[in-house]
Amino acid sequence: MNPVYSRAEFLTSAASLKGLPPETGREVAFAGRSNSGKSSAINTLCQQKALARTSKTPGRTQLINFFALDEDHRLVDLPGYGYAKVPEAVRRRWGRLMEEYLAGRECLRGLILVMDIRHPLTEHDWQMVGWAHQRQLPLHVLLTKADKLKRGPALDTVRQVASALGAEDVEATVQPFSSLKRQGVDDAHSVLDHWLFAAHHPEAEAPEVL
Numbered sequence: 001m002n003p004v005y006s007r008a009e010f011l012t013s014a015a016s017l018k019g020l021p022p023e024t025g026r027e028v029a030f031a032g033r034s035n036s037g038k039s040s041a042i043n044t045l046c047q048q049k050a051l052a053r054t055s056k057t058p059g060r061t062q063l064i065n066f067f068a069l070d071e072d073h074r075l076v077d078l079p080g081y082g083y084a085k086v087p088e089a090v091r092r093r094w095g096r097l098m099e100e101y102l103a104g105r106e107c108l109r110g111l112i113l114v115m116d117i118r119h120p121l122t123e124h125d126w127q128m129v130g131w132a133h134q135r136q137l138p139l140h141v142l143l144t145k146a147d148k149l150k151r152g153p154a155l156d157t158v159r160q161v162a163s164a165l166g167a168e169d170v171e172a173t174v175q176p177f178s179s180l181k182r183q184g185v186d187d188a189h190s191v192l193d194h195w196l197f198a199a200h201h202p203e204a205e206a207p208e209v210l
């Protein structure tokens with residue numbers, strides 16, 4: 001494991017786009033329904049118990065939480081969605097904040113979409129997929145709480161989700177994950193390493209004219 005993850009520290013919380021930290025380096029955001037296990041996944045991937053606050057009560061916080069791996073690399077815990085008891089005005093505000101963050105944040109290098117393996121691809125999940133697709137942001141799906149299903153049904157769900165995304169022409173990778181059992185940690189680290197730390201490919205850029 002890349003040692004930067006275990007060195008992660010809370011950086012800041014933002015309630016609006018004005019509160020975002022400066023756009024230095026790269027970041028990867030974790031989005032998902034309330035209670036899907038985003039904060040738990042961040043803690044598991046960083047080998048820390050209480051880096052991101054987890055809760056049995058969904059829909060508590062509407063903040064974007066930033067965790068610094070080092071000066072130039074961040075993991076971002078986005079506010080959860082889909083919680084029925086949230087008032088309409090809060091929901092609308094959430095939509096605007098997410099859309100603007102996802103569309104405008106240039107240092108954002110990829111989106112990890114976290115879904116409970118027993119309830120994948122809700123309407124709001126598709127909205128996140130759509131926003132990522134619009135700016136061609138790489139997308140990786142963590143199907144969390146995989147410990148709640150037997151291996152066969154879990155793998156079936158992985159295939160179903162991959163094919164549902166493929167049918168909409170969305171390029172994405174999909175994996176089972178469990179914070180409880182620490183399942184899928186290496187696969188998720190590979191994706192993060194690639195998005196956050198892989199070198200740019202200079203050949204993909206326009207050649208300099210001498």
Ligand SMILES: Nc1nc2c(ncn2[C@@H]2O[C@H](COP(=O)(O)OP(=O)(O)OP(=O)(O)O)[C@@H](O)[C@H]2O)c(=O)[nH]1
Pocket residue numbers: 032033034035036037038039040041053054055056057058059060061079080081144145146147148177178179180181
């Ligand atoms: N069995 C099991 N439970 C999990 C797993 N991951 C998270 N949970 C539980 O699910 C609940 C919600 O987890 P959180 O990580 O707080 O979920 P969240 O997506 O950050 O929720 P919000 O911050 O409200 O959006 C907690 O009670 C966790 O203990 C997992 O892999 N397996």
Ligand SMILES: [Mg+2]
Pocket residue numbers: 038039040053054055077080
């Ligand atoms: Mg959370």
